[in-house]
Every structure is written in C-alpha cells, then in structure tokens.
Amino acid sequence: MSHATYSREREVATEAVLRASKLCTRVFQNLVSASTIEKKDKSPVTIADYGAQAVVNSILHAAFPEDPIVGEEDSVELRENEATLNKVVELANSVVNQPLTSSEVLQAIDLGTYAGGKKGRFWTLDPIDGTKGFLRGEQFAVCLALIVDGQVQLGVMGCPNLPIQLSKPDGERGCLLTAVRNGGAYQRSFAPTSTDTQIHVSSTATTADTQFCESVEAGHSSQGDAADIASKLGITKPSVRMDSQCKYAVIARGDAGIYLRLPVSATYEEKIWDHAGGALLVHEAGGKVCDAKGNPLDFSVGRTLKNNKGVIATNGKLHDAVMDAVGQVLASKI
Numbered sequence: 001m002s003h004a005t006y007s008r009e010r011e012v013a014t015e016a017v018l019r020a021s022k023l024c025t026r027v028f029q030n031l032v033s034a035s036t037i038e039k040k041d042k043s044p045v046t047i048a049d050y051g052a053q054a055v056v057n058s059i060l061h062a063a064f065p066e067d068p069i070v071g072e073e074d075s076v077e078l079r080e081n082e083a084t085l086n087k088v089v090e091l092a093n094s095v096v097n098q099p100l101t102s103s104e105v106l107q108a109i110d111l112g113t114y115a116g117g118k119k120g121r122f123w124t125l126d127p128i129d130g131t132k133g134f135l136r137g138e139q140f141a142v143c144l145a146l147i148v149d150g151q152v153q154l155g156v157m158g159c160p161n162l163p164i165q166l167s168k169p170d171g172e173r174g175c176l177l178t179a180v181r182n183g184g185a186y187q188r189s190f191a192p193t194s195t196d197t198q199i200h201v202s203s204t205a206t207t208a209d210t211q212f213c214e215s216v217e218a219g220h221s222s223q224g225d226a227a228d229i230a231s232k233l234g235i236t237k238p239s240v241r242m243d244s245q246c247k248y249a250v251i252a253r254g255d256a257g258i259y260l261r262l263p264v265s266a267t268y269e270e271k272i273w274d275h276a277g278g279a280l281l282v283h284e285a286g287g288k289v290c291d292a293k294g295n296p297l298d299f300s301v302g303r304t305l306k307n308n309k310g311v312i313a314t315n316g317k318l319h320d321a322v323m324d325a326v327g328q329v330l331a332s333k334i
C-alpha cells in the first residue's frame with residue numbers, strides 16, 4: 001500500500017517536541033519546589049506552557065510557513081505580565097538555536113489560534129498536556145499532531161517522566177513516541193543516539209487479566225462508571241492512574257489493555273490537542289480508539305471533538321467486550 005511517509009514533518013516535529021520537553025524539565029527542576037506545590041502555585045506550569053508553545057510553533061513555522069496551528073495557549077494574559085514574559089523568553093532561548101525577542105515569542109505563541117476544520121492540513125499542539133501531573137512531578141506530555149483533511153496523519157509525543165519500561169520505574173525515563181498513519185508506532189528515549197523501536201499493543205484477549213488505566217483527576221473521567229465497567233469485565237486489579245496522553249502511550253506499548261475516559265458532564269467538549277497524537281499512536285500500534293458510543297473520534301469539526309463524548313482506547317482484541325460493558329453501564333447516561 002502506498003502512503004505518505006511525512007518524513008520531513010516527522011523530523012521537524014521530533015526536533016520541536018524534544019526541545020520543548022527539555023524546556024519543561026528545566027522549568028520543573030528550577031521553578032517547582034515543595035513550597036510551590038504546597039501553595040498550589042501554578043506559575044511554573046504557566047511559564048512552561050507558554051515557553052513550550054513558543055518553541056514548537058517557531059520551529060514549525062520556520063519549516064512550514066504555510067501550515068496553520070491549533071494550539072492550546074494564546075498570549076492574551078502573558079502580554080499583561082512582563083516578569084512572566086521575561087522568564088518565558090529566557091527559557092525558550094535556552095533551548096532554541098536562533099534567539100527570539102519578546103515580541104517574536106508572543107507572535108509564535110499566537111500562531112496557535114487556528115480554528116481547525118475539515119479542509120487542508122494543520123498542526124495541533126498541547127505544549128503541556130497534564131499540567132497537574134507536571135506540578136506533581138508525575139506524568140505529562142508535549143503533544144504534537146498533523147491533521148490533513150480531518151484525519152490525523154502524524155503524532156509525536158514527548159513524555160519526559162515516562163519510564164522506558166513501565167515495569168522498571170527506577171530505570172531510564174523520557175520517551176519520544178511517534179506514529180505515522182499506515183506507518184506504525186515507535187518509541188525511542190530522549191538520548192540523542194537513541195533510535196526508534198516499533199511498539200505494539202498487548203495481545204491479551206481476556207478482560208480479567210487486563211490492566212486498565214484512567215485519569216488521576218476524578219473531574220476528567222467518571223471513575224464510578226469506570227469501576228462498574230471494570231467489575232462487569234471481571235477486572236479485579238486496581239486501575240493505573242496517570243495524567244495526560246501518556247495513557248495512550250502505555251496502551252500503545254502494551255503496558256495496559258484498556259483506557260477509559262468516561263463523560264463527566266453534558267457540556268465538556270474534549271479538545272483535539274488532547275487526543276490527536278495519542279489516538280493515532282494506539283491505532284498504529286494495533287489498537288482501537290472510539291468514543292463512549294463507539295463512534296470514531298472526529299477531528300474535522302474545529303478545535304474540539306464536539307461530535308464525541310468520552311474516549312475508549314483498547315488493544316483491539318478486547319474492544320468489543322469493553323464496548324459491551326460501556327454500553328450497559330452508560331446506557332441511560334449518554
């Protein structure tokens with residue numbers, strides 16, 4: 001089968017995500033302390049969010065000046081706060097080759113205001129997915145994807161705190177995950193000499209043996225419904241709770257077989273940057289992703305997944321059994 005390999009896009013996206021990941025780790029090491037955590041001070045993650053978006057957008061824009069970007073952040077509040085802006089500029093310049101001025105940083109951030117849609121190609125960026133995980137020193141991800149005519153074609157995700165092997169939490173951390181449509185899913189470490197290894201979902205066909213994962217945050221997914229679904233599936237092990245799109249990564253690598261993100265409110269619309277790269281990773285690793293009703297995720301309707309409610313990702317073999325249980329538990333709710 002012939003298909004686009006997006007090799008140049010992949011190379012540029014990898015470079016951008018690695019540099020932004022480095023920036024995030026630097027912010028965590030220098031600005032997050034016991035006292036910021038105790039005070040629930042969000043300023044470090046705000047600085048990292050803006051810095052990572054400025055770095056990724058400026059690298060993308062230099063390579064593909066015609067490509068629009070749907071990014072999570074904009075510069076409106078940053079323009080009001082000179083001290084924060086100075087820190088963002090300094091950090092961004094610590095990871096890029098060509099130094100940026102303050103106004104270039106602001107402009108780069110605002111390249112992310114595109115509305116999305118079903119025609120043409122655009123990038124979507126979550127500079128830090130899992131802000132709460134970032135502040136806790138747990139999982140977060142820099143997530144970049146390329147969408148063409150409403151379909152995700154390339155996903156590149158940097159997970160600075162994710163162990164290369166989940167079973168070795170004290171081993172090497174920092175994973176770069178890449179998927180190209182019809183081209184497979186891959187992982188490498190952040191080490192410059194590291195090379196891609198193809199990854200696959202788990203081959204488990206028995207729900208009772210499966211590890212399932214869900215959000216840390218009760219406000220992002222209905223954990224009561226997830227527990228009911230797990231019990232219907234005969235799963236007795238507690239869920240693995242993890243922030244961010246790292247959950248898609250662990251499904252794609254076969255560490256877990258089921259990711260449940262169940263609707264918590266009638267009004268919340270999931271954002272495309274929270275799912276585009278992760279969903280392609282699972283698909284290309286041999287798994288399946290859909291919403292709580294079994295519909296495919298629709299990335300062609302703007303900045304949100306307004307045609308979908310919730311997200312279910314599995315290793316594929318378990319998909320029908322999981323969707324059966326989801327249907328029973330959510331029958332009266334969605």
Ligand SMILES: Nc1ncnc2c1ncn2[C@@H]1O[C@H](COP(=O)(O)O)[C@@H](O)[C@H]1OP(=O)(O)O
Nearest residue numbers: 128129130131215216217219220243244268274
């Ligand atoms: N009410 C909400 N429901 C679902 N997801 C949310 C909600 N509020 C924020 N998010 C986003 O969910 C993602 C994290 O989810 P998870 O619980 O899987 O870690 C993040 O993208 C977070 O934004 P952000 O990118 O600003 O952290």
Ligand SMILES: [Mg+2]
Nearest residue numbers: 126129130274
């Ligand atoms: Mg996010």
Ligand SMILES: [Mg+2]
Nearest residue numbers: 072126128129
């Ligand atoms: Mg974010």
Ligand SMILES: [Mg+2]
Nearest residue numbers: 049072128131
């Ligand atoms: Mg946010």
